[in-house]
Amino acid sequence: MPNIDKAQLIPLFHFPRSRILQSMEVTHCPHAVFFNHSDEECITCHQGEECLWINHNDEMVALEMKSVEELKQQLLIAVDFIDSNLSPHHMSRRKCQCENCRWLRQVQSTLDGKA
Ligand SMILES: [Zn+2]
Numbered sequence: 001m002p003n004i005d006k007a008q009l010i011p012l013f014h015f016p017r018s019r020i021l022q023s024m025e026v027t028h029c030p031h032a033v034f035f036n037h038s039d040e041e042c043i044t045c046h047q048g049e050e051c052l053w054i055n056h057n058d059e060m061v062a063l064e065m066k067s068v069e070e071l072k073q074q075l076l077i078a079v080d081f082i083d084s085n086l087s088p089h090h091m092s093r094r095k096c097q098c099e100n101c102r103w104l105r106q107v108q109s110t111l112d113g114k115a
Contacts, residue, residue, distance in 0.1 A: 008110050009071040010063045015103045016078035017057060020050045023085065053077055072111060079107055 024047050026033055035055040036042045045051065057063065057074055066074075082100050090096050 004068055004072070004110065004113060006064055006066075006068055006071060009068065009075060012075060012103070012107055012110060013057055013063060013078070015099070016075075016082055017054065017059070019085075019100075020054055020078070020081060024050055024054075050081065053081070075107055075111070079104060 021033070024033065029045075029047070029051075031039070031042065033051055033054055035048075035051045042048065042051070053074070055061075057078075063071065082104060086100055090098070090101060
């Protein structure tokens with residue numbers, strides 16, 4: 001197991017945070033993207049997954065209080081999100097220099113302990 005420092009993981013949250021917020025239809029959310037577990041509207045919302053992530057990893061949340069395992073898990077959710085939002089021309093992503101692909105590679109190498 002590579003020894004990963006929280007200080008390496010936390011900066012990686014900036015990019016998906018802004019991407020996910022951008023992709024969400026914040027203006028349509030009656031709760032200003034504050035997930036409410038007891039609200040029917042939140043539970044059935046098509047943006048529920050992204051919203052939950054934001055609520056777990058918001059800048060207000062003290063990421064440094066989380067365990068490395070927890071941070072890794074949340075990052076992997078973000079990887080899925082960024083990955084599934086790539087357009088098809090990213091297929092050759094090893095060579096792609098767009099910010100999505102650069103971030104994905106950065107996460108990968110950090111999680112592999114090669115950063
Ligand atoms: Zn790309």
